[in-house]
Amino acid sequence: MRFDDISRRSSSAQAYPPGFRRHSLDLLESGRPVRDVASSPGIAESCLHHWKRRDLIDWGLASPALAAIKSAALAQARARITELENEIKTLHGQTGVPRAGGSRSGYYDSSRRDPSARAIRQGWPTDQIAAVHQASRQT
Template structure:
């Protein structure tokens, strides 16, 4: 998952410089970022382009959103279950009243 420290446009320009043939070391030095950062970006770019088999950035984002939503739904379910327990403790079930005539 990309960090938020550098905008996507900056990452793209860095990768374009490397793809154009400039050495990673030189680009890193000129722009004040680590070589490792560029290598990580390049690897993720290859994954996103389908050249390496891993989870793409879009898939990572979708998984993050889905997991967050699942957590929200689980919380809502737990709250609903607790509310039902509290209501049952106060209101008797329907079958416990006197039969009507």
């Protein structure tokens, strides 16, 4: 069977002969890019990457469990990051919950209180900008 004959098969889950796989892997080992090796017979680049990974495992140069270990460690790290980000939000009061160290009554008292003179002064430019924006038909 020739190299070009294999690409003419119509099955989506093709079983390539071992000689074809070996030839493709030899081309990769010679330095040819995966895209070039995959394009001539019309096989998927992901298929070549899988063959290359399997070949490394067969030769004892890679561990099949290494990817699973890395994946588990990555998932654990992401969970820890999410946990720490939630803790930071709580400590900074971004969740609308009273800050750590403050009392509930103090939080609710301050939320019901009229704005201070300083808060009114700081809010005035925002009100002016909104009025100008509205007057210009929001342009």
